[in-house]
Amino acid sequence: MTDIATMPRSVSFGRRLKRFMADRPLIPLVILLIILVVILQILRPGIVNERWLANTAKFAIPLAILAGCQTMTMLTGGIDLSVGTVATMSAFIMATQIVNQDPAVAFLLAMLPAVLIGLVNGIGVGVFRVHPLIMTLGTSLIGTGFLQVYQRTVIASGAKIPDFLNWLGTGVTYGFPNALLLFVPVAVLIVLMLNRTGFGRLLYAVGDNERAARLSGVRYWQVIVALYILSSLLAGITGLLYIGLIKAPSLSLAEPLVLPSVAAAVIGGTSIFGGRGGYTGTIIGALILTVLTTLLTILQMPEGGRRILFGFIVLFVTAAYLRIVEDR
Amino acid sequence: MTRFLRNQGWVAGLFALLIFLFVVTKLIQPGYGSGDFGSLARAVLPYAFAVAAQTVVVIAGGIDLSVAAMMALTSVTAASMMNGASEEYALFVVPFVLAMGLVLGALNGVLIVVTRVPDIVVTLAMLFVLQGAALLVLGAPGGATAEWLKASVIGTVSVPGLPDWADAWVPKALVLLIVCLCIVWIPLRRSRLGLSIYAIGSNELAAFRSGVPVARTRIIAYALSGLFAALGGLSLTISTGIGAPIPGPYLLASVAAVVLGGVALGGGKGGLLGPIIAVFVLRLVRTDLTLLAIDPNVTAIIEGLIMVAVVMFGAFITMRSRPAGATP
Numbered sequence: 001m002t003d004i005a006t007m008p009r010s011v012s013f014g015r016r017l018k019r020f021m022a023d024r025p026l027i028p029l030v031i032l033l034i035i036l037v038v039i040l041q042i043l044r045p046g047i048v049n050e051r052w053l054a055n056t057a058k059f060a061i062p063l064a065i066l067a068g069c070q071t072m073t074m075l076t077g078g079i080d081l082s083v084g085t086v087a088t089m090s091a092f093i094m095a096t097q098i099v100n101q102d103p104a105v106a107f108l109l110a111m112l113p114a115v116l117i118g119l120v121n122g123i124g125v126g127v128f129r130v131h132p133l134i135m136t137l138g139t140s141l142i143g144t145g146f147l148q149v150y151q152r153t154v155i156a157s158g159a160k161i162p163d164f165l166n167w168l169g170t171g172v173t174y175g176f177p178n179a180l181l182l183f184v185p186v187a188v189l190i191v192l193m194l195n196r197t198g199f200g201r202l203l204y205a206v207g208d209n210e211r212a213a214r215l216s217g218v219r220y221w222q223v224i225v226a227l228y229i230l231s232s233l234l235a236g237i238t239g240l241l242y243i244g245l246i247k248a249p250s251l252s253l254a255e256p257l258v259l260p261s262v263a264a265a266v267i268g269g270t271s272i273f274g275g276r277g278g279y280t281g282t283i284i285g286a287l288i289l290t291v292l293t294t295l296l297t298i299l300q301m302p303e304g305g306r307r308i309l310f311g312f313i314v315l316f317v318t319a320a321y322l323r324i325v326e327d328r
Numbered sequence: 329m330t331r332f333l334r335n336q337g338w339v340a341g342l343f344a345l346l347i348f349l350f351v352v353t354k355l356i357q358p359g360y361g362s363g364d365f366g367s368l369a370r371a372v373l374p375y376a377f378a379v380a381a382q383t384v385v386v387i388a389g390g391i392d393l394s395v396a397a398m399m400a401l402t403s404v405t406a407a408s409m410m411n412g413a414s415e416e417y418a419l420f421v422v423p424f425v426l427a428m429g430l431v432l433g434a435l436n437g438v439l440i441v442v443t444r445v446p447d448i449v450v451t452l453a454m455l456f457v458l459q460g461a462a463l464l465v466l467g468a469p470g471g472a473t474a475e476w477l478k479a480s481v482i483g484t485v486s487v488p489g490l491p492d493w494a495d496a497w498v499p500k501a502l503v504l505l506i507v508c509l510c511i512v513w514i515p516l517r518r519s520r521l522g523l524s525i526y527a528i529g530s531n532e533l534a535a536f537r538s539g540v541p542v543a544r545t546r547i548i549a550y551a552l553s554g555l556f557a558a559l560g561g562l563s564l565t566i567s568t569g570i571g572a573p574i575p576g577p578y579l580l581a582s583v584a585a586v587v588l589g590g591v592a593l594g595g596g597k598g599g600l601l602g603p604i605i606a607v608f609v610l611r612l613v614r615t616d617l618t619l620l621a622i623d624p625n626v627t628a629i630i631e632g633l634i635m636v637a638v639v640m641f642g643a644f645i646t647m648r649s650r651p652a653g654a655t656p
Binding site: 120124128131139146149152312318321322 | 330357390441443448450452455456457458459461463465467580583587623625626629631632636640643
């Protein structure tokens with residue numbers, strides 16, 4: 001008797017919990033983040049302090065901005081794999097041009113390849129209808145080639161990291177990393193753009209049902225070109241921030257961030273097929289990945305084992321998240 | 329009928345391009361002979377298997393980002409198993425590594441089917457896992473290869489009834505490639521399974537409703553991709569004599585050749601012949617650029633530009649051949 005009476009209630013509680021989480025997809029992500037931090041604290045008591053928080057934020061911010069590029073492009077059903085190359089190019093050009101040029105000129109020169117690559121991506125995807133994966137991989141190949149040729153022309157002049165970028169990338173004021181000064185406005189802009197502006201709505205509309213969007217008068221190629229230029233510009237700015245953090249200009253500076261940025265957006269609940277997702281989830285996804293990296297470093301695993309775990313955890317989190325959100 | 333013509337037309341056009349490139353090569357380097365052709369065939373070998381691996385999955389409507397990592401893992405496994413072992417032991421290593429590729433590929437498929445996570449994300453996660461496993465097997469490039477395996481790709485095959493000068497143009501590597509691909513591909517193409525692979529790539533729902541076991545077919549497609557990737561890894565070990573745990577540029581190259589070979593990224597269209605010819609075209613372009621004494625960095629730019637241009641052209645053709653108003 002009691003069994004029968006309690007069974008449905010417990011089931012309904014589970015279902016209610018599930019529905020609650022499905023309605024607020026951020027909650028399971030935040031819970032996961034907290035669990036990871038707690039595990040970290042148990043493994044290495046006392047590690048979670050103000051300095052650690054600032055450090056985590058510093059490393060999560062470049063990842064989060066690049067993941068923002070992925071979020072926006074994924075909302076339209078695309079992906080931008082050229083962000084790593086664009087960020088590296090901007091950082092490298094900035095570090096080498098600042099030696100002989102005015103900072104403003106160096107900044108403009110650093111942003112030029114970002115705009116160009118974004119434009120080519122946008123034209124390829126929007127006008128010629130090339131698959132975004134291929135298009136952005138191709139432009140990143142071309143970009144890397146140009147960067148290698150460029151490197152040899154500036155090899156004599158050397159490179160330096162501008163003080164301002166140093167301050168922005170590594171500095172901490174009152175316990176808050178200075179990078180937040182860049183990140184908070186960028187994040188607010190992206191969230192507001194996606195939720196409140198016509199352009200944001202167009203991105204969702206194009207990703208959800210491209211044909212319907214076109215038939216309702218959306219100028220598809222213009223939206224896509226604008227989107228990829230925006231994505232590239234953000235990647236370029238991330239590159240400047242990242243060089244201030246890493247302090248060593250190299251030709252593969254931001255390349256290791258590309259695949260994690262895709263992972264962060266996917267963990268954050270943005271559908272890779274377009275039309276669904278948002279930037280807040282992505283930010284938490286980037287935080288989760290950063291904490292996870294720290295955790296795996298602390299476990300003192302060999303590099304190989306760390307990568308294996310990283311892969312499986314990304315897969316597991318995505319699968320679990322899909323289960324929770326999609327079972328409505 | 330028109331579709332058949334168009335598909336075959338694409339492959340025929342590619343073949344004409346390949347012939348044209350050979351003529352150009354001969355003009356640039358009048359001494360280009362059978363020996364150079366043999367080294368071209370050896371260089372193409374790992375690329376061709378990577379492309380075959382990608383082709384099977386793309387036809388089934390997916391994409392496999394883990395191809396290069398799978399090749400690295402199988403390559404280091406083979407190299408470290410053959411290190412210090414007897415020549416006969418390699419007879420056991422080859423089937424073992426091939427089985428490993430098959431199983432790991434099937435694991436890709438199972439994860440995609442079971443977790444319902446998009447295949448881009450699953451294979452991306454597997455890229456990390458396989459890369460990590462490769463690093464655990466062999467931390468730095470090393471290992472060894474059995475001599476008879478090395479001999480299997482060097483030199484030429486003497487075909488009975490052909491004069492010596494013609495024999496010189498039949499390098500062992502090319503024969504090995506054709507034999508390996510045909511053994512797997514031709515029976516597959518003619519079987520019910522092959523048809524099912526095309527069916528799920530073309531329209532998954534329709535295939536499901538016509539009684540195609542979608543999940544099983546998808547797993548088999550990924551398993552075959554793993555098998556081809558293992559062949560690619562083995563050929564890497566054989567041609568270099570060692571195994572390297574860091575994946576080469578095979579992912580990008582495989583996707584590029586698949587697109588250039590006329591296989592639609594949406595799935596369900598194309599064959600294996602086109603992508604294989606495309607690999608030869610891409611490698612031959614690189615040879616020509618090297619023969620022209622062009623800086624290797626500029627070569628990277630030109631290769632990227634060719635790839636992007638070809639992909640744009642292909643997308644443009646597909647777009648024009650569709651009825652107006654329809655979307656891909």
